[in-house]
Amino acid sequence: ALFGNLSDRLADTFTKLRSKGKLSPADVDGTVREIRRALLEADVALEVVKDFTGRIRERALGDEVNKALNPAQQVVQIVNEELIGILGGQTRRLEFAKQPPTVIMLAGLQGAGKTTLAGKLSKWLKSEGHTPMLVAADLQRPNAVTQLQVVGEQAGVPVFAPEPGNGKGDPIRVAKDAIKEANRKQYDTVIVDTAGRLGVDAELMKQAAGIRKAVDPDEVLFVIDSLIGQDAVQTARAFQDGVDFTGVVLTKLDGDSRGGAALSVASVTGRPIMFASTGEGLDDFEPFHPDRMASRILDLGDILTLIEQAQKTFDEEQALKTAEKFATDTFTLEDFLEQMQQLKNMGSIKNMLGMLPGGKNMRQQLDSFDESEITRTEAIIRSMTVQERRQPKVLNGSRRLRIAKGSGTTVTEVNALVNRFEQAAKMMKTVAKGGTPQIPGMGPI
């Protein structure tokens, strides 16, 4: 899972902290040391780790923690705020030109995922009501043009590529021609895919800088593979010096549980992370929100993204009905079941459940999650009486035992389901009312 190890490590650290009342300087030091180790293991760059833990330490020793009713929770809040900070702070959205077309140029090493991203970005823009066009200005890699044509077709977006023999080998000319074409055909966004090399080299930078100069893009997105590890900082700096960019896209965030590049690049370059790519499919892509990512890392649950996905998955009317149920506290296990069944068809259940707050155990369960889990959940809910489904509060020990027997599951499984449901319903209720969700599992607030 995304930042799985880091999340687990931090969760362990905070659990230890929670058993204490007042925090002594030694407690703070111990915590900071553990956070430091967890970040380094996640491949976050040393300079970023030093800075980050320095600020945590200073704040944790200060008055805001000393005077807090719940010092441990205060520390988590500080870590959350600082994490949002190193991820870039505010969400940064794409900026569109006043006079279309908006030109977006992609730059990055070969294999970073630029071409795939071009497809994802164009599909997403289309879904947002834009009319994008893709431009094949990677004329180095033999297959690049064809590959872009394939993703363009999948995304249902036109691709501008050089005619054989015409402009071939000159990416600057291709990019310029593409913009003329976009003007002619009234496309409102132009995404320029450029060539990458396996390593940073002067020739590559010169070409990218040349394209930048020729097309004067509104956005230059630096695409970086989050698995690149400790090289992230050096690569990002090289691109910043050579081409410069307005934003960062992290790819392959699905691939590894480390992904330290994510936590290094924004703070080192001062450029915001704008999108995250989380798989090979064209839909495995999302705008990046520093606050939501921090919540995911700290396991506070990414309820907002969950709601957005739910809105995409279910029709509008149903989404409104669900929101209404959350707000009025009438969301029941029956509704829960109905939603799970719909999700089963979407195949995205794992992703969605991963965004619920739930701690380490939940994530471990998720990693071995299969669809038969839904069947078990269904069996548990079906073994409940109507009253129990609508008011899980009445579920005492003997009822839980009866349900476990009836569904061929265990009381532990019944408990887990009920807890998960209650926690989700509680957070959803807060969000539906326009509030900020409380941190789950942090004891009495």
Ligand code: GDP
């Ligand atoms: P480019 O050389 O920068 O254009 O990189 P490509 O778009 O060709 O991507 C290189 C490889 O990474 C391809 O096999 C892609 O399918 C894969 N890839 C791209 N983005 C992601 C991602 O977010 N997750 C995963 N797992 N694979 C990705």
